Amino acid sequence: MNRQEPLTIQQVSLKFNIPKSTLRFWESELDGIVFPLRTRGGQRRYNTEHICIINKIKKLSDEGLSLVEIKKKLNSGVRENTNNSNSNKIDLLANRVAEVVKAEVHRFFENEELGGI
Secondary structure, three states: OOOOOOEEHHHHHHHHOOOHHHHHHHHHHOOOOOOOEEOOOOOEEEOHHHHHHHHHHHHHHHOOOOHHHHHHHHHHHHHHHOOOHHHHHHHHHHHHHHHHHHHHHHHHHHHHHOOOO
16 A cells, blocks of 8 residues: 555545544544554544554444454454564554654654744
């Protein structure tokens, strides 16, 4: 998937026809499976990885699975895709850190263009 600018919760809501409240609920109930980036003001930003996960959750939900079943299925999928779940968690964390650093560097240069930090 091509890297693109992160989407707002409104954009994700429209893209998948899912209420923003449902996206927030999934974030709280699925214990870190959906963990969007946050701006300094606390607004959610969803990258391509988040979009893929939300798409999977929506499909499973549309198939009639409960959130408990969805969580088990997504967690078991992670374990099946890697021999070492800690390695996968480290990769996920590294990707999140990279996204935060990228956003901060971008913000730094925006502020510099505006005449100061």
